[in-house]
Amino acid sequence: MTTFIHNIKMVNEASELVTTSITIEEGKITAIGGEQPAHAQVIDGKGNLVAPGFVDVHTHLREPGFEHKETIATGTASAAKGGFTTICAMPNTKPVPDSIENMQLINGLIQDSAAIRVLPYGSLTKDISGEVRTNMEELKAQGAVAFSDDGVGIQLAATMYEQMKEAARIDAVVVAHCEDNSLIYEGVMHEGTRNKELGLPGIPSICESVQIARDVLLAEAAGARYHVCHVSTKESVRAVRDAKAAGIRVTAEVCPHHLLLEEMDIPSDDANWKMNPPLRAADDKDSLHAALLDGTIDCIATDHAPHTVEEKCCGMVGAPFGIVGFETAFPLLYTSFVETGKWTLKQLINWMTVKPSQIFDLPYGTLTVGASADLTIIDLNKEQTVDAEGFVSKGRNTPFNGWVAKGWPVLTMVEGKIAFEEVQ
Ligand SMILES: NC(=O)N[C@@H](CC(=O)O)C(=O)O
Ligand SMILES: [Zn+2]
Numbered sequence: 031m032t033t034f035i036h037n038i039k040m041v042n043e044a045s046e047l048v049t050t051s052i053t054i055e056e057g058k059i060t061a062i063g064g065e066q067p068a069h070a071q072v073i074d075g076k077g078n079l080v081a082p083g084f085v086d087v088h089t090h091l092r093e094p095g096f097e098h099k100e101t102i103a104t105g106t107a108s109a110a111k112g113g114f115t116t117i118c119a120m121p122n123t124k125p126v127p128d129s130i131e132n133m134q135l136i137n138g139l140i141q142d143s144a145a146i147r148v149l150p151y152g153s154l155t156k157d158i159s160g161e162v163r164t165n166m167e168e169l170k171a172q173g174a175v176a177f178s179d180d181g182v183g184i185q186l187a188a189t190m191y192e193q194m195k196e197a198a199r200i201d202a203v204v205v206a207h208c209e210d211n212s213l214i215y216e217g218v219m220h221e222g223t224r225n226k227e228l229g230l231p232g233i234p235s236i237c238e239s240v241q242i243a244r245d246v247l248l249a250e251a252a253g254a255r256y257h258v259c260h261v262s263t264k265e266s267v268r269a270v271r272d273a274k275a276a277g278i279r280v281t282a283e284v285c286p287h288h289l290l291l292e293e294m295d296i297p298s299d300d301a302n303w304k305m306n307p308p309l310r311a312a313d314d315k316d317s318l319h320a321a322l323l324d325g326t327i328d329c330i331a332t333d334h335a336p337h338t339v340e341e342k343c344c345g346m347v348g349a350p351f352g353i354v355g356f357e358t359a360f361p362l363l364y365t366s367f368v369e370t371g372k373w374t375l376k377q378l379i380n381w382m383t384v385k386p387s388q389i390f391d392l393p394y395g396t397l398t399v400g401a402s403a404d405l406t407i408i409d410l411n412k413e414q415t416v417d418a419e420g421f422v423s424k425g426r427n428t429p430f431n432g433w434v435a436k437g438w439p440v441l442t443m444v445e446g447k448i449a450f451e452e453v454q
């Protein structure tokens with residue numbers, strides 16, 4: 031089948047919008063700016079923006095094991111609505127993708143119900159318990175996109191070092207949730223000013239940064255490719271920046287909420303503001319912005335982490351960490367940082383497409399002839415209020431409810447097939 035999308039604007043290197051057309055055949059882009067082919071299905075882009083489908087390297091789909099929070103079907107529908115076409119699913123499911131058998135089980139579930147492309151992580155240790163190392167070569171052969179124990183930090187340096195050496199041998203990326211368990215102090219938000227006002231236990235910044243500092247040195251010694259999840263503190267930024275300057279193969283991501291919010295924004299003891307790592311201080315947030323702009327931080331990832339209303343109902347202590355992210359990521363970032371002139375549209379799109387793809391050697395996140403027709407059409411003028419009740423995700427856990435934003439995806443396509451379309 032041939033599809034022709036016309037009356038569409040693409041953003042060029044200078045971040046200007048250029049009206050063009052896209053021809054898609056057999057799931058691939060075959061022309062940009064060409065004439066309408068005969069017998070094509072025609073889509074009117076209505077003058078909207080077309081961007082490469084977003085690539086999210088840090089997501090939680092909860093299935094198998096926690097289908098009451100999210101399923102592969104609801105999570106990928108939510109992602110498609112947010113303009114995402116490729117997402118990497120973290121391994122904190124039940125079972126954990128830590129064996130050939132469990133990888134195959136998860137691949138089967140993805141095959142059966144994913145609305146977009148889902149690339150599963152394999153775990154670094156069995157049952158993400160930090161003890162017994164997994165056979166990453168076996169898991170890679172089953173399609174593991176990279177390796178992580180996200181949700182928990184790897185406490186033992188030797189475990190991390192051994193897996194890094196093996197990852198270097200098989201050319202895989204080690205992806206780390208950095209958290210030293212001895213420095214959590216049962217905290218539920220940032221150890222700073224706001225937690226004291228609210229009388230809640232705090233997680234100090236060193237809980238994250240000391241493990242990053244350890245890991246970049248381990249990565250250097252192992253010759254491994256090492257990617258840091260959800261960087262949240264200025265000390266973490268410095269550790270990554272220094273490591274890059276030393277030639278260590280480190281990359282890093284930042285989440286929208288850490289760019290948009292800080293500890294003082296937390297209105298009350300409300301678990302919709304509880305996530306790991308927590309919202310940090312204003313100067314941490316500033317350093318994350320500077321790090322994105324100077325390339326210390328490579329990309330943006332949502333860390334979409336759905337939980338139920340019941341789990342999030344009753345204050346921070348006792349509630350699980352995590353907030354949803356797919357359906358609000360682009361509009362919130364676009365409105366806060368592109369519309370205000372802090373970033374160019376091209377920068378934002380790159381941080382959500384080519385940049386994450388490059389880290390994981392993925393052939394996605396680009397609108398070029400020959401590439402998979404993974405794209406999202408976005409109405410940059412459409413203004414809408416974030417309404418958690420209207421989310422496609424099962425999760426309602428967002429601190430952004432009620433925010434007004436522009437730039438909502440109206441159509442998302444994966445391999446030329448429509449995965450989401452806004453009903454008129
Ligand atoms: N980010 C979170 O607060 N929670 C994540 C785990 C994680 O990403 O560390 C989850 O799985 O709920
Ligand atoms: Zn994490």
Ligand SMILES: [Zn+2]
Nearest residue numbers: 120180181333
């Ligand atoms: Zn996560």
